[in-house]
Amino acid sequence: MPKSAKTRAPASVDPAPDHLTAQAHVPIDQRIGTAIRRKRLALKLTLADVAAGAEMSAAMLSRIENGQASASLDALERICGALGQSIAMLFAEVENKKGAAQLIRAADQLEVVRSGTRHGHTYRLLSYNRGPQKSFEPFLIEMDKDSESYPRFAHPGTEFIYMLEGEMDYQFGTQRFTLTAGDALTFSGEVEHGPAELRCDRVKFISMIVYGD
Structure with missing residues (x-):
């Protein structure tokens, strides 16, 4: 998944939801x-x-x-x-705000546009970093059988995937892994990767990209 993304907030959701942070009141x-x-x-x-x-x-x-x-x-x-x-x-x-906490309710999680969006992939951003440089990006991703095309991604940093529901084949370079609910996969984002085939009607997984300094 590429590092840059255009954010698209649902019409009924404030694009900057309230956060619970220990330092919100500090001048x-x-x-x-x-x-x-x-x-x-x-x-x-x-x-x-x-x-x-x-x-x-x-x-x-x-x-x-x-x-x-x-x-x-x-x-x-x-x-x-x-x-x-x-x-x-x-x-x-x-x-x-080191030492702060951020709570984003399910209703406030933004749906964002990524390279796979036009192929039927749905991405929900689970954390917002307002600083000039992202240190990590966690996404909740859903795909279904209508996703007939599976794009490949390459980006800086390390990516971690945790399967929540369903079963799919995931391509990493020349390797292919079959992932089912509960499986975890960690790999270098710089190697071309992405979903290769869905083995059920719908899958849901968490993807976290951790960027280097």
Whole structure:
């Protein structure tokens, strides 16, 4: 399955459903400060070290880390430079909300358009990553006998498939695997792959693509 996908939300579903997240109420300044402090401590740098590289006082940096002061984009760029990362990386960490939880109700799961959609495959996205770079994509996929054509896919990362219902043959390079309910298959996404034949009227399986750095 290709990495890029165009999202198509059902007409009756909000394309951005509410999430249960432990940090939803935390102000942006505090989240930015926490991300900066986490990175500084991981690098074993002192406030004075980073403040000197960012051309600001250690007291001001401490206020930013504690969410007590807002930093301009220019100040954030200088802080990120002192930490050896880009401002985009900082915002990605803030957006990813490490330690948060995301709940997507069955009624809120988006149906998305993928390369196999026009062949009768239905994809439902089970998790939303709002950051600039996806780390993984989990899908619930359904196919039936009307899917007369089975496209092949190739993409970066590793893919994991878990069969929920039905039976099908799955092609991976020159190998073919027969998968039934409860079977799990893991493989490199860079090798051409995809369903080869349905051995029943309908199949349902979970596909998770985990992308590298």
